[in-house]
Amino acid sequence: MPGPRLANKVSIITGAGSGIGLETSLLFATEGSSLILADINLEAAERTATLIQNKFEGTIKAIAVRCDVSKEDQVEAIVKRAVDEFGRLDVMFNNAGIMHPADDNALVTEEKIWDLTQNINVKGVWYGCKHAIIAMRQNPTDESKGLRVGGSVINTASFVGKMGAATPQLAYTTSKGAVLAMTRELAMIHAREGIRFNSLCPGPLKTPLLMDFLNTPEKLNRRLNHLPMGRFGEAIEQAKAVLFLASDDSSYVTGHDMLVDGGLTSAYVTAE
Numbered sequence: 001m002p003g004p005r006l007a008n009k010v011s012i013i014t015g016a017g018s019g020i021g022l023e024t025s026l027l028f029a030t031e032g033s034s035l036i037l038a039d040i041n042l043e044a045a046e047r048t049a050t051l052i053q054n055k056f057e058g059t060i061k062a063i064a065v066r067c068d069v070s071k072e073d074q075v076e077a078i079v080k081r082a083v084d085e086f087g088r089l090d091v092m093f094n095n096a097g098i099m100h101p102a103d104d105n106a107l108v109t110e111e112k113i114w115d116l117t118q119n120i121n122v123k124g125v126w127y128g129c130k131h132a133i134i135a136m137r138q139n140p141t142d143e144s145k146g147l148r149v150g151g152s153v154i155n156t157a158s159f160v161g162k163m164g165a166a167t168p169q170l171a172y173t174t175s176k177g178a179v180l181a182m183t184r185e186l187a188m189i190h191a192r193e194g195i196r197f198n199s200l201c202p203g204p205l206k207t208p209l210l211m212d213f214l215n216t217p218e219k220l221n222r223r224l225n226h227l228p229m230g231r232f233g234e235a236i237e238q239a240k241a242v243l244f245l246a247s248d249d250s251s252y253v254t255g256h257d258m259l260v261d262g263g264l265t266s267a268y269v270t271a272e
């Protein structure tokens with residue numbers, strides 16, 4: 001039996017209180033990672049930490065921290081916390097993001113909604129990458145392999161960074177395109193330091209973020225109709241892809257847009 005896939009690793013997950021972040025936190029704990037669980041909603045992050053505490057009876061360390069990823073000092077603080085508590089940082093999952101209900105088309109989206117969305121979804125990812133790089137540079141070289149150990153950074157983008165939709169959410173779509181571009185460039189700049197950067201591109205999921213946005217049967221069915229598998233995705237299906245990108249199983253994968261979208265981006269028409 002192979003050992004846990006994140007044994008001896010230290011990971012930070014942002015948006016750990018709900019949806020993809022919550023499921024990834026539970027899966028990473030199962031695979032042996034120590035965890036900093038960051039969320040703007042401290043109570044939600046604490047609920048995740050308690051779930052882990054109860055399930056693993058304290059054998060996995062998971063610390064909940066309040067962090068607004070759009071504030072650089074708060075992102076710097078969660079990275080410092082990981083290094084102070086656990087001595088290193090191996091995995092940074094920059095996952096926190098918003099889709100604002102007032103996000104709309106080019107004509108009606110207000111500047112404050114645009115700015116809020118970019119601040120969290122783009123700047124927040126930049127800050128997470130920046131401070132992860134600083135910490136991961138301190139990880140020792142693996143002398144036996146002559147390799148820089150570095151780390152793995154996974155940034156949550158979205159399928160909407162890859163394709164257009166006639167149901168507008170312009171600030172969000174723009175922000176996710178920026179995450180894809182940022183991640184690819186960082187992957188190139190830091191490849192020889194052993195720091196890998198990949199994007200997760202989820203399809204539409206059954207999580208609060210999307211379900212709160214699609215708050216009428218009409219809005220819901222407008223999307224459901226286009227999904228090749230005829231269903232929304234589950235957060236755990238994203239978490240499994242994140243685990244692959246975080247672990248050494250993906251040691252030769254960097255600069256990749258990992259689509260976990262139920263085939264949506266391959267669709268022209270779907271089965272009726």
Ligand code: NAD
Binds near residue numbers: 070095
């Ligand atoms: P979710 O709403 O279930 O969870 C998001 C979490 O992020 C929440 O716990 C929230 O408190 C936290 N958060 C919000 N703003 C924050 C901030 N400024 N700082 C720190 N934490 C903050 O959402 P989810 O569906 O799990 O989404 C996670 C990521 O996946 C997001 O980046 C989202 O854009 C992306 N995504 C989601 C879908 C989908 O259909 N749900 C599809 C594609 C991409």
